[in-house]
Amino acid sequence: MKLDDAAARLEALGNPTRLNIYRTLVRAGAEGMPVGRLQAKLDVAASTLSHHIKSLVIVGLVTQVREGATLVCHANYELMHDLLAYLAEECCADGVRPAAERTCVA
Template sequence: MKIETAARQLDSLGNPTRLQIFRLLVRAGEAGMPVGALQARMGMAGSTLSHHLKRLIEAGLVTQERAATTLVCRASYSEMWTLIGFLQDECCADEGCASPAPDAGAKV
């Protein structure tokens, strides 16, 4: 992963609203979530949601697919895991991590 790509994705997730949208889509799983359902869950105007989705799509973290008359959004798990791997590999590349990675079940 290029550092520019990671920076763009982190910038996109740095907005609290976009982070919340992304979390909802990750929780929705592979089935994704229709835009209408996402709008209802977020309680925001369609134009505002479209703006935030556009940023997540441009960063490669979300995909959209039309299924008949419904627009379905999905988290891009491959991009998410690539970003997580980049952070894990690159943040400790020079000195090594000062502390061990948390347990898989631990809340950070």
């Protein structure tokens, strides 16, 4: 993952409403959650929810699929894992002890 991509994704998650949306979608699992149910669960105005979901879609953290008349949002788990791996990939790399002796906290 590139630094700019990681920064954009972390910036998107830096907003409390977007972080709440994303965590709710992560909890929903692979089946995702219809926008209407997400709105009701979070008690957010439709226009506000739409704006924040769009920001998460732009950076790839959320995908949307139309199922008939329903728009279902899904957390992009692969990208989430990639972002977490990016954050931890050089954990303890500059430690004083040899790599074989390091215990990484990540």
